[in-house]
Amino acid sequence: MTQVQTTAEKNGFEGLGIAPRLLQILQQNRFTTPTPIQHQSIAPAIEGKDIIGIAQTGTGKTLAFGIPLIQRVAQQNGRGLVVLPTRELAQQVNEMLQRIGRPLGLRTAVLIGGESMRRQIEQVKRNPHIIIATPGRLIDHLEEKTVAIGNVKILVLDEADRMFDMGFAPQINKIFEHMAGPGARQTLLFSATMPDAIVSIATRHMTLPVRIEVAPAGTTIEAIEQEIYIVKKESKLPLLETILREHTGSVLVFSRTKHGASKIAKHLHMQGERATDIHSNKSMGQRREALEGFKIGKYRVLVATDIAARGINVANIQLVINFDIPENSEDYVHRIGRTGRAGKEGKAISLATPDQQSDIRAIERLIRKTLSVKRHESVSEELLAIQKLIRKRPSPRGGGYRQSAPSAGGWGTKRAFSPRGNSPRSFARTNRAPRTH
Structure with missing residues (x-):
């Protein structure tokens, strides 16, 4: 190779x-x-x-x-x-x-x-x-x-x-x-x-x-500013609201689960935020509408699961929020790569619970960088110290997604995709230019 x-x-x-x-x-x-x-x-x-x-x-x-x-x-x-x-x-x-x-x-x-x-x-x-x-x-x-x-x-x-x-x-x-x-x-x-x-x-x-x-x-784009908040689970939604108030641009929020994504989007919508969600329980039409709405600014906040977000290619996402730390540290790289594109600056904020410090270390090892970690007011210094002792030995990393392959029936036809015929002249005439040195 x-x-x-x-x-x-x-x-x-x-x-x-x-x-x-x-x-x-x-x-x-x-x-x-x-x-x-x-x-x-x-x-x-x-x-x-x-x-x-x-x-x-x-x-x-x-x-x-x-x-x-x-x-x-x-x-x-x-x-x-x-x-x-x-x-x-x-x-x-x-x-x-x-x-x-x-x-x-x-x-x-x-x-x-x-x-x-x-x-x-x-x-x-x-x-x-x-x-x-x-x-x-x-x-x-x-x-x-x-x-x-x-x-x-x-x-x-x-x-x-x-x-x-x-x-x-x-x-x-x-x-x-x-x-x-x-x-x-x-x-x-x-x-x-x-x-x-x-x-x-x-x-x-x-x-x-x-x-x-x-x-x-395993490295992330250098233009992305990265922060992690240690926060109790029940304080995540209020903290998310605070973060959104402090940022005026488009925001992509990641949830581990479909239920979580729906819950977050519904909560934000009830708070007056222009938010929607995208995950595999949504129909293709609903997912397309949500994505297009996010692209044109109809929605400022898009809440997504990792699988649904794989096709998201939206310019000028200013902030990525990991409402849940991903199960696999590699997913962290995929997630925050949605901001800071084409050399532009971007920011990623992750919300981790006190018992997820070993997950943070795994991310830091992968990206070869020490992250800025802040303690939210919901977490006492004493609790943080106790969790550090409890989590001294790293936990096993998550084992990838368990989604099965998409399935669909046949088309009821036996016509095969083959390389014969129907080649437009304009397409066939695309000859290679000579190499220049």
Whole structure:
């Protein structure tokens, strides 16, 4: 595995082997300077190399794989497959690919749970160049033989560590069983962390992958100011109200549970706050309305669970509040990465109970930084000292999410996704530009 580590580089997209027409589209969309992950990933990916990209959320990963994906699919008249953990993330990746690829005639299909089967089968009938899918729904189609992926030339696994956290390992392995071997396809894998499961994929399913790490694994974005309050459980809601009064911008609040998210949002709404919640008990339409309302300012506060928040990509979130400390310290990195994006300043405040000090230490070890910890007035110094003694030995870390893969029935059709025909000339003519040195 070849490894590349880098800091931000301010070179343009011109020297990365991107086709002239794609460069023009990027400029028209005001993408002029690649982020570090884009700068390091695009050129080797266009050359056909397998990539492992280690980068946090909000670092431009979608274009890092999207540009090579669109260009190589056009060059090869082949097909691409993007597999990712959540519905919301699938929709947002599709929006970005369409934004760049639509002028070239790109067609995509989005295969996710919670949407009309009839509409999805209509998408597949249009013979898309790229399918974007969540693991559970893709497996459903593979089993029903409504989709065949044996001839896919480029596979993208986005937020791979999150898919394993959500229990999708069996589905990911099964997807590989339906595909051609490593030498017959290109694989681009992007992840915020590098757990053993990712190393296993690289060993078994990738060919000499280039590892690109734009920041040490487990670190958070430096622009984010981080604070932790030690507070009794019954004092969390009043403290949350105080924090919200002190901050006027948009706020993303994380809860461990669906019930907790609903309770927090309802409480804030009763206090006159423009708040809503998003979690897996909500319908797709409700989740979309909540997210769009948060984006346009209809809601100032969005309360979310970790799973539902995976697709949230909202600019200018000023504050992230961890109402509950996450079960896994890696989730802390994912959560606070929603603020401080694109080099902007951000702030994250976490509310921890006195018996969670070992969880705080685990987070500090992961991010390699000592956090500012404040004692709320609800917690006496004596109680804090007692809890420090009780929690001297770290407790076992939480074991990931127990959510099962999304499930859906077949479409009642046997038409498979295949790489034959229907390639617009404008799309097929996207030839690669010569490399410049």
